[in-house]
Amino acid sequence: MGFTLTSLIYVHCVDIDECKHAEFQINRCYGQCTNTDGAFQCRCPQGTHGDPYMPGGCFSLLTDSCSRLCGNVSVPYPFGIGSHKCYLPGFNLTCDTSYNAARLMLGTLQVVDISLHNSTVRVINNNRVHGIYGGVASVNVIDFGISHADSVPYSLSTRNELIVIGCGVQAGLSSAGNNRAILSSCSSFCSSNKSRAYDARSSPNIDDNGEYCYGNGCCQARITMSRDGMPSEFWIDWMDSNSVWDEALPHSYALIAEGGWFNKHWVYSQLSRSLSTKYLAPRLEVQIVLDWEILQLQPINSHAPANVSWHHQYAMCPGICRSKNSLCKPRIRGYSCHCSDGYDGNPYTVDGCK
Numbered sequence: 001m002g003f004t005l006t007s008l009i010y011v012h013c014v015d016i017d018e019c020k021h022a023e024f025q026i027n028r029c030y031g032q033c034t035n036t037d038g039a040f041q042c043r044c045p046q047g048t049h050g051d052p053y054m055p056g057g058c059f060s061l062l063t064d065s066c067s068r069l070c071g072n073v074s075v076p077y078p079f080g081i082g083s084h085k086c087y088l089p090g091f092n093l094t095c096d097t098s099y100n101a102a103r104l105m106l107g108t109l110q111v112v113d114i115s116l117h118n119s120t121v122r123v124i125n126n127n128r129v130h131g132i133y134g135g136v137a138s139v140n141v142i143d144f145g146i147s148h149a150d151s152v153p154y155s156l157s158t159r160n161e162l163i164v165i166g167c168g169v170q171a172g173l174s175s176a177g178n179n180r181a182i183l184s185s186c187s188s189f190c191s192s193n194k195s196r197a198y199d200a201r202s203s204p205n206i207d208d209n210g211e212y213c214y215g216n217g218c219c220q221a222r223i224t225m226s227r228d229g230m231p232s233e234f235w236i237d238w239m240d241s242n243s244v245w246d247e248a249l250p251h252s253y254a255l256i257a258e259g260g261w262f263n264k265h266w267v268y269s270q271l272s273r274s275l276s277t278k279y280l281a282p283r284l285e286v287q288i289v290l291d292w293e294i295l296q297l298q299p300i301n302s303h304a305p306a307n308v309s310w311h312h313q314y315a316m317c318p319g320i321c322r323s324k325n326s327l328c329k330p331r332i333r334g335y336s337c338h339c340s341d342g343y344d345g346n347p348y349t350v351d352g353c354k
Contacts, residue, residue, distance in 0.1 A: 027053050070095035070104035076116055078294070078320075078348050088294065088320075088348075090153040109288075116346055119336045120157060121290045122258070128283050129271070130254045132169065132236050155229050155332065156183070157289040158222065161259050164188045165218040165267070166252020168240055173256070174233035175226040183231055186221035187239060188213070188252070213264065220262065227332050258287045293331040294320055323353040 018040040019033035029042035031052025042052045066086035068075050070093070080087030081095050081104075093111060096103045104111040109123040156173075164171045167190035173183045213219050236254040253271065271282050321328050321337035326347030328335050339345055339353035346352035 071102040073104045125286045133251045153292050154290045157291045159289040162221045164254050169252040171236040171254035175228045184221045184223040186219040188219045258289050261287045293334040295334040323347045325353040
């Protein structure tokens, strides 16, 4: 490979320009290709870094002009604000300065913390709580303020939980994959009177400041890891189909929140205080944790260099884990960078791990 025989009489080998004839490349070069004697070199163009053997694998270098603070929240690379040179694809944020204290935003979600060590983002969801009331059939909606497309590097963390508040209702969360896997589900009951109608007064005592519900008026359930990014389906429904016609039933709600956030007394008081009309679900500032990962890793056995195992592909993470004292770890859909033992800092920047 790299030479071709031009004559059977006189042995004469001529170099093949692999840059002009990609079919001779063992690993397809999508970056800057330079032909050499019997081979070729593939690099990212000047001013970029990444994996030149992957389509779109070369990214602009981080510049000193990138803003790394919004309000009181730090914005470490690979996240960034403004120019595409300040972040990796999918990690662009905005800084909303219309408030007295500027807010860092991911779509419609307010970012309050970014962790490089845990590869998490803690956000506040200000959207309306999913609600259902007597006279209305099931509600099926998903709105976390960001897309659940395959290209989105976020997923709902297992640090969250599903919370259901109400009588005779159930709620669930499903993944975006073809199998529509159930990520979480729970049901909330209330005692019934002689007419078989649910008695809202049996709901948990609002003076109880406990953080957990076990099905009597409210329930909580852990959320399993999704292999398909953000969930695509969040539903709440009556357990008894006849409840659709009973307008006397109290409101019921379903929401996703970080584990430990839920407090029965506080949530009940906020829901009752913010309920303006029967047909309009209240708003709550709910804290949620998102996991994030780098999705640009080359697929195993696609354009991997010859004689390099999948383990070493992950270990190298070419061009992304830029600090010398960093390592790469596989995740559900991609990978993340971490500082080596004994070091701390940002593994995504040059000399970031100290």
